[in-house]
Amino acid sequence: MLPQELIRAKRDGGRLPAAAIAGFVAGVSDGSISEGQAAAFAMAVFFRGLDADERAALTRAMADSGRVLAWRDLPGPVLDKHSTGGVGDKVSLMLAPIVAACGGYVPMISGRGLGHTGGTLDKLDSIPGYSTSPDLATFEAVVRRAGCAVIGQTDDLAPADRRLYAIRDVTGTVESIPLIVASILSKKLAAGLQGLVMDVKAGSGAFMAALDDARALADAIAETANRAGLPTVALVTDMNQVLGRTAGNALEVREAVDFLTGSAREPRLLEVTLALAGEMLALGGLAGDPAAGRRIAEAALADGRAAERFAAMVAALGGPADLLERPDAHLPKAPVMRPVHPDAPGFVTEVDTRALGVAVIELGGGRRRAADGIDYAVGLDAVAGLGEPVGGDRPVALVHARSDGDADRAAEAVRRAVTVGADRKDVGPAVIERRTGARP
Known part of the structure; x- marks a missing residue:
């Protein structure tokens, strides 16, 4: 199946044969599928999904696109x-x-x-x-x-x-x-x-x-x-x-x-x-x-x-x-460290955790594009958790930044992402539940 026909079929809600999926994956691996075609396929799958058989076929094809390791003579499980x-x-x-x-x-x-x-x-x-x-x-x-x-x-x-x-x-x-x-x-x-x-x-x-x-x-x-x-x-x-x-x-x-x-x-x-x-x-x-x-x-x-x-x-x-x-002798350190204090003392009641992750990216600690470099030293430290008191000597977080301007912008992003209230709220469990999936 031509790559564009496979993309069209999935875009329109069609079911893809295992052989067609395997051929497309082989093209992704050897470069004959362009970046645009791979992106279009990913977007089509994002909106249309894959059924259990298509999902298994894609998984197998991607696993088999290279070498599969075989561990021998180990005294314990892998x-x-x-x-x-x-x-x-x-x-x-x-x-x-x-x-x-x-x-x-x-x-x-x-x-x-x-x-x-x-x-x-x-x-x-x-x-x-x-x-x-x-x-x-x-x-x-x-x-x-x-x-x-x-x-x-x-x-x-x-x-x-x-x-x-x-x-x-x-x-x-x-x-x-x-x-x-x-x-x-x-x-x-x-x-x-x-x-x-x-x-x-x-x-x-x-x-x-x-x-x-x-x-x-x-x-x-x-x-x-x-x-x-x-x-x-x-x-x-x-x-x-x-x-x-x-x-x-x-x-x-x-x-x-x-x-x-x-x-x-x-x-x-x-x-x-x-x-x-x-x-x-x-x-x-x-x-x-x-x-x-x-x-x-x-x-x-x-x-x-x-x-x-x-x-x-x-x-x-x-x-x-x-x-x-x-x-400390080996790990890189950012030159600017800035505590982020709440507007008023209280307890952390809500965190927009995604916004904190984005703030780290904005500091240079993540990528906007696949080819971007990373500043390994920047980020957030001493981050207060839900239900914890903040204010006075206890900041919401400590920003590690490359410059004062970066630190100021990150500090403001942290303030917007973390809600502080007068009352302590209950915090749910760290491990919510165990799932084993449906067996065949």
């Missing part, structure tokens, strides 16, 4: 987690080494910032020397030695997704459930996993802001993955506020270091991380159930084994061997 993206979501930085410390192997293929959310790779790129794009031989060696490696897609793994991912970011098609499912699972299937846990965000900072939409995405991912033979569980988690205290690449790495070493662990960030760890360990047979897995993960965090795995991964991928001991 496991992974993926998040749909949020503001301040640095969970992967701690979760991968926690699971590795508990006997799992985590070959995590992560992405860059998408829309208003930060990307795990952008955070890791703020670590001097850390290679987020090693060759596959190095990737496999690091996974075997450290138990985990968090990298980006190589040219060999799901190359069609690599190209389509960048196009979605700048064409307003990020929130399409079929495209999200295919993008996530194509990388995970190519990574040769034995178990996957999804962190599907819901709330003002999530791509799926409505809870019902997040549930639909969680079910679609779990169902498609289980159909493909990849055991998968999804947790729907809250994104109505920044996860943790920071939003911005180097700032989030610093928070992850503090988390692993025990210097500071924001409660909601801890809850999400341990819940996901428990699910991963249970899926891999390293724990009898998620509750037991959580206890095992807590022990690995408490006794320093998880921090050791993180340090081993960073060093093996070219980063500084003493990052845990001397983070």
